[in-house]
Amino acid sequence: MKQPEDLQPVVLNQNAEVVLSKRYYRKGPDGEPLEDATGLFWRVASAIAAEEGKYPDSSCRADELAREFYDLMTSWKFLPNSPTLMNAGTDLGQLAACFVLPVGDSIEEIFDAVKHAAMIHKSGGGTGFSFSRLRPAASRVGSTGGVASGPLSFLRIFNTATEQIKQGGTRRGANMGILRVDHPDILEFIRAKEREGEFNNFNLSVALTEDFMKAVEKGEEYPLMAPHSGEAKGTLNAREVFEILVQKAWESGDPGIVFIDRINRDNPTPAQGEMESTNPCGEQPLLPYEACNLGSVNLAGLYLAGHGSTADSIDWAELKRIIRLSVRFLDNVIDASRYPLDRITETVHRNRKIGLGVMGWADLLFQLRIPYDSQDAVKLAGRVMEFIRAEGRAASKQLAKERGPFPAYAESVFGQRDLGPYRNATITTIAPTGTLSILAGCSSGVEPLFALSFARHVMDGERLVEVNPYFEQALKDEQCYSEKLMEAVTQKGSVQTMEHLPQHMRDVFVTAMDIEPVWHLKMQAAFQEYTDNAVSKTVNLPNSATIDDIRSIYWMAYERGCKGVTVYRDGCKQSQVLCTGDGE
Ligand code: ADP
Incomplete structure (x- = not known):
């Protein structure tokens, strides 16, 4: 589609400009950009809208839709995940952020997975693996008479391979490594990140079963099992394992935990097998060889000023319009994407999972003057996400009418319970939006602000300073604004100790570290209740947080029914992505 001349120009914030030109613009052989922001968003909008042409019963015209998609993205109301922005309409054409690959218990299967992961990383996607099927260290290897080296030694190979493949310039691959808690090598896995820098291209999570959690509750032993032979391999005390897990997470943030039985309870297509891993940041459980593309609605822009009640201060009609359009966008991305393996194409096309979520949640709360750590905020979270899920499903139903349900619909839980038909086996996921939120200039995902004013290290040590615009405006409205105050806030990140500020300001403008951990969890659980997949959430804690805090x-x-959780204690690693002035 030819780029129309009357497209609205894109207004970029300073950080977005840096990120786009470093990584997202298509570049020529000399490294010079071949496009600007208008060119980028038109490339994406037109490539995704062109898929409409394949469906004769479509209710939309591709050229009109391309304009709508362009306006949707460039008004920062919705953005698709990074690989879509980077690769739509290019030769590479790989548009999904999330993949899960199986790792089988043989040298051939292990190295197939290493190769497939390399192909995915090259295309900008992240990979998750379960290592639970590998025989434990020191087990016999039938074909050679030797002994196996176990999941950890193979994990190291994946980590090294990732290190060597830089993605499209500076994006290094991201991985999730999962091991079931009943694998005989579990203690070694839990301790894997004891040395700083080890397995640094991996997030690690232990897959906890319901049986294990019950054993922790009762203080009982639980059985270990060799996955390749089904042989019992002794028992461990569940509470002791849980304690080590908590201790290690306190030390380094890893491993996180996922509740694997809960993830499978919500598996929409159990006939195709079990889910054993998630994508790198944990928000997207997938079947082996499955991929998913994500997209996020920016809630910060949906505030309506001048209305009395909270409910009237949110533009629900606009939210509905955005959701309808975004679901169509994400469904088209599935078709527009070229996957690195035929197996992946088949699995993706069979279930057609998408993951629509939100960003800018903390910014919306700031505008509404609702403290993040309040029951009102938790209630509103449920209400917003319930709305998004309902409208997302309605949109997916509409697509099923035009295009047919996802091919595995009949065997899925929806088909079995006669709930659909839907076009997509899952519709909602809440992603971290690490880069998207920078582009849109909003707070990330459903996280509270890390700091009201802070320095962000992005790519190659570049440092970007950011002041939250709603905080700045509120200070001006309350006549509290001064350069001196702003400097102090950049140093501290938080205003909790600034007693000269009115109490209601300190209540509303809270940061991740000011919030009691329970509120992080309540918020995660409120969003999870109405999310098909999972919610990316890090419980950020001050350096002074204790092991007891992590345990609780x-x-x-x-x-509270979460599908997993990640904690991060400020300063527990030497290099971290975000830091306040105090931390430097
Ligand atoms: P973005 O804002 O760039 O779209 P998110 O921070 O929302 O990405 O992350 C969403 C998912 O994208 C992650 O869970 C992971 O699957 C993938 N991802 C993120 N960063 C990377 C990376 N550096 N390399 C590969 N995949 C990544």
């Missing part, structure tokens, strides 16, 4: 966070995540 893990336990609360279990009790």
Whole structure:
């Protein structure tokens, strides 16, 4: 589609400009950009809208839709995940952020997975693996009479391979490595990141089963099993394992935990097998060889000023319009994407999973003057996500009418319970939106702000300073604004100790570290209740957080129905992505 001359120009914030030109613009052989922001968003909008032409019963015209998609993205109301922005309409054409690959218990299968991961990383996607099928270290290897080296030694190979493949310039691959808690090598896995820098291209998570959690509750032993032979391999004390897990997470943030039975309880297509891993940041459980593309609605822009009640201060009609359009966009991305393996194409096309989520949540709360750590905020989270899920499903139903349901619909839980038909086996996921939120200039995902003013290290040590615009505006409205105050806030990140500021300001403008852990969990659980896949959430804690704090966070995540949880104690690693002035 030819780029129309009357497209609205894109207004970029300073950080977006840096990120786009470093990584997202298509570049020529001399490294010079071949496009600007208008060119990028038109490339994406037109490539995704062109898929409409394949469906004769479509209710939309491709050229009109391309304009709508362009306006949707460039008004920062919705953005698709990074690989779509980078690769749509290019020769590479790989548009999904999330993949899960199987790792089988043989040298051939292990190295196939290493190769496939390399292909995915090259295309900008992240990979998740379960290592639970590998025989434990020191087991016999039938074909050679030797002994196996176990999941950890192979994980190291994946980590090294990732290190060597830089993605499209500077994006290094991201991985999730999962091991079931009943694998005989579990203790070694839990301790894998004891040395700083080890397995640094991996997030590690332990897959906890319901049986294990019950054993922790009762203080009982639980059985270990060699996956390749089904042989019992002794028992461990569940509480002791849980304690080591908590201790290690306190030390380094790893491993996180996923509740694997819960993930499978919500598996929409159990006839195709079990889910054993998630994508790198944990928000997207997938079947082996499955991929998923994500997209996020920016809630920050949906605030309506001048209305009395909270409900009237959110533009629900606009949210509905955005959701309808975004679901169509993400469904088209599935067809527009070229996957690195035929197996992946088949699995993706069979289930057609998409993951629509949100960003800018903390910014919306700021505008509404609702503290993140309040029951009102938690209630509103449920209400917003319930709305998104309902409208997302309605949109997917409409697509099923035009294009047919996802091919595995009949065997899926929806088909079995006669709930559909839907076009997509899953519709909602809440992603971290690490880069998308920079582009849109909003707070990331459903996280509270890390700091009201802070320095962000992105790519190659570049440092970007950011002041939250709603905070700045509120200070001006309250006549509290001064350069001196702003400097102090950049140093501290938080205003909790600034007693000269009105209490209601300190209540509303809270940061991740100001919030009691329980509120992080309540918020995650509220969004999870209405999300098909999972919610990316890190419980950020001050350096002073104790092991008891981590233990109770893990336990609360279990009790409140979360699918997993990640904690991060400020300063527990030497290099971290975000830091306040105090941390430097
Ligand atoms: P973005 O904002 O760039 O779209 P997110 O921070 O929302 O990405 O992450 C979403 C998913 O994208 C992650 O869970 C992971 O699957 C993938 N991803 C993120 N960063 C990387 C990376 N550096 N390399 C590969 N995949 C990544």
